[in-house]
Amino acid sequence: MENYDWSRFVLKIPVKSTIQQAFDAWNSPAALESWFLRRADFTNEAGEQRAAHSPLEKGDEFSWYWHGFTDESAEHGEILATNGHDYLQFLFGKAGIVTVRISAAEGSTIVELQQESIPLDETSRVNYYIGCSNGWTFYLANLKSLLEGGLDLRNKNVALQQVVNS
Numbered sequence: 001m002e003n004y005d006w007s008r009f010v011l012k013i014p015v016k017s018t019i020q021q022a023f024d025a026w027n028s029p030a031a032l033e034s035w036f037l038r039r040a041d042f043t044n045e046a047g048e049q050r051a052a053h054s055p056l057e058k059g060d061e062f063s064w065y066w067h068g069f070t071d072e073s074a075e076h077g078e079i080l081a082t083n084g085h086d087y088l089q090f091l092f093g094k095a096g097i098v099t100v101r102i103s104a105a106e107g108s109t110i111v112e113l114q115q116e117s118i119p120l121d122e123t124s125r126v127n128y129y130i131g132c133s134n135g136w137t138f139y140l141a142n143l144k145s146l147l148e149g150g151l152d153l154r155n156k157n158v159a160l161q162q163v164v165n166s
Contacts, residue, residue, distance in 0.1 A: 012111065013144055015109050022147060023088070026056075028056065029052050035154075038065045040065075068166025113136055
């Protein structure tokens with residue numbers, strides 16, 4: 001395994017939606033809360049809280065809170081880039097940089113997520129490479145479920161800890 005690249009991973013999932021619908025699921029606090037987060041707080045560069053349905057912008061800072069976890073588990077980061085259509089990039093705390101690209105292939109819409117610049121120490125390999133790739137795999141499946149008219153698969157019971165869907 002000496003040639004294995006622990007600094008990055010890429011995940012892709014096809015979804016039955018338009019590119020814009022898939023991107024919109026990432027592009028506001030309310031949208032992120034609909035499939036991913038318990039609470040998504042964003043502050044713009046002027047220090048003002050972003051409204052629930054307001055599109056994200058470069059320079060926005062965020063605090064993210066998950067179902068099944070206490071507020072002490074919040075992740076903090078910053079929007080590094082967005083084009084408002086099919087590309088979003090953000091600093092994901094100490095876990096590295098996440099880039100989301102939405103594209104079309106073979107009659108499907110593809111949501112691609114890349115996490116890179118993951119620190120290479122053993123703790124980061126476990127927490128950020130393994131932990132984040134597992135988490136993103138679940139949340140991308142939940143995004144697919146909801147975009148295709150299915151169920152919200154998240155565990156929303158904070159009393160249930162260490163389950164795969166939170």
